[in-house]
């Protein structure tokens with residue numbers, strides 16, 4: 200770890216589950232997802248000028264759609280959510296192919312190092328993306344197959360509840376004795392740090408995404424780094 204180690208853990212625990220956020224953490228899509236949202240609203244709901252004011256960072260997809268629906272007077276019915284997401288995934292694929300995105304700096308190396316450990320942790324996703332949206336994004340960057348479990352934005356609109364679900368799912372796989380402090384949540388926004396804290400997990404905040412180092416440090420994440428190149432696997436595994 201670089202000199203950005205913020206909070207010495209008060210306990211000694213072995214990391215058994217590592218959960219990654221997607222946008223701004225694993226990948227940078229340069230707003231391909233935002234443009235897919237906008238185009239879906241235009242093509243499916245005849246909204247000429249979708250609001251550009253909504254902040255996407257750290258949000259769940261369904262909560263974003265609900266906000267767009269509210270602003271533009273569209274009923275938030277299950278039928279309309281389904282209609283939105285069915286079109287959205289096609290627009291997402293279309294936009295990703297036309298956008299020069301990239302994998303976050305150091306991500307490949309870090310994940311490979313985790314998997315090379317004698318006793319590797321379970322590696323999963325904790326993301327506000329709907330499952331199919333997450334798969335489309337990560338397959339585009341050849342990262343999808345790294346992740347053995349996940350919780351997704353179509354399972355709950357609240358990120359803290361997604362974190363609770365991830366802990367539950369981790370226990371289903373690793374055993375009921377999986378302790379919250381044996382879980383690490385990696386993400387680029389204050390919402391990632393907050394959701395880790397809501398379940399008692401440790402957090403690794405990365406300031407190369409949507410939030411500044413100052414914004415993230417206010418939340419007291421366990422670790423704060425500028426990018427994944429600055430993380431040594433050994434340090435977060437103890």
Ligand SMILES: [Mg+2]
Nearest residue numbers: 220222223387
């Ligand atoms: Mg993010």
